[in-house]
Amino acid sequence: MKKIAVFTSGGDAPGMNACIRAIVRGAAFHGVEVYGIIRGYNGMIKGDIIPLNSQSVSNIIQRGGTILKSARSKEFMTTEGRQKAYDKLQELGIEGLVAIGGNGTFTGAEIFFNEFKIPTVGAPGTIDNDLYGTDYTIGFDTAVNTALDAIDKIRDTADSHDRVFFIEVMGRDSGYIAVQCGIAGGAEALMIPENLTPVDEIITILNNGFAKQKSSSIVVVAEGDEEGNAQVVANKIREKMGSKIDIRVTTLGHIQRGGIPTAYDRILASRLGLGALEGLLRGEKNVMAGVINNQLVYTPFHDTITKKKPVSEDLIRMVEILST
Numbered sequence: 001m002k003k004i005a006v007f008t009s010g011g012d013a014p015g016m017n018a019c020i021r022a023i024v025r026g027a028a029f030h031g032v033e034v035y036g037i038i039r040g041y042n043g044m045i046k047g048d049i050i051p052l053n054s055q056s057v058s059n060i061i062q063r064g065g066t067i068l069k070s071a072r073s074k075e076f077m078t079t080e081g082r083q084k085a086y087d088k089l090q091e092l093g094i095e096g097l098v099a100i101g102g103n104g105t106f107t108g109a110e111i112f113f114n115e116f117k118i119p120t121v122g123a124p125g126t127i128d129n130d131l132y133g134t135d136y137t138i139g140f141d142t143a144v145n146t147a148l149d150a151i152d153k154i155r156d157t158a159d160s161h162d163r164v165f166f167i168e169v170m171g172r173d174s175g176y177i178a179v180q181c182g183i184a185g186g187a188e189a190l191m192i193p194e195n196l197t198p199v200d201e202i203i204t205i206l207n208n209g210f211a212k213q214k215s216s217s218i219v220v221v222a223e224g225d226e227e228g229n230a231q232v233v234a235n236k237i238r239e240k241m242g243s244k245i246d247i248r249v250t251t252l253g254h255i256q257r258g259g260i261p262t263a264y265d266r267i268l269a270s271r272l273g274l275g276a277l278e279g280l281l282r283g284e285k286n287v288m289a290g291v292i293n294n295q296l297v298y299t300p301f302h303d304t305i306t307k308k309k310p311v312s313e314d315l316i317r318m319v320e321i322l323s324t
């Protein structure tokens, strides 16, 4: 394989640039020509594809976002869109792809591979950490630390005013960010999609706290929780508890997606980027590179998108015990 392309797709994640850098520098090391596709599958369809070299990725390891930009492509979900994308890759003689992204990215990559057989290897880039086949995804650690910094600050004002804060963190279908920053931030309760916690249970936890003279509490809510987002949950609880508690809601939103990647994310991204590239050059295809128990492994796209990576029950139980 002498010519490959790399792209980022779906929600951006801090560390994607470090991953791009590893792929480009790795390709240069192995004497492989490398192109960057701008705005993910949309750029593939339009032929928005640029040559990259070692210098193109200088001074980006510390930057959040993605120099290749990102998008969620509706057109790539159509047969015509994928045909156009294939034609553009053929025009440039691109023989293999490295896709950096999450669930949606690998769903597209698997369909594309099945139709056109262009070897593709993925690197998991999403703050949600919801991909089977890797212990951690690129961007998750930075997002957790960003959310934790906000929780620490909110705790100060919650304490001063004897308030209960409902803090919403990202995670459409997953509670990984909520669990980790809930533990590290000393939250009184967690609400995550993987584990149904009815609002009545939250009320019991809050009342138990009041009984023990706890004057402020933090409840971390993943945006995809079954009871609703933080605002919805807070409204339900306000309705049931009335003036007994002073509630505020903070939605952290997209600040979790930006910022300087942590050392952990930069190292993970470098390892997964190089792992994806070298896997591709060795003949891996239709798989995602991941790190499990500190070992580089390759998992079929099909498994990464269909199998669940459960949130550890131990960690959830720990929040319950440590908040009493």
Ligand code: F6P
Binding pocket: 011, 102, 126, 127, 128, 170, 171, 172, 173, 223, 257
């Ligand atoms: O998948 C990453 C993520 O940040 C989710 O946590 C969140 O639900 C979603 O992307 C938000 O997507 P968008 O930026 O398109 O609104």
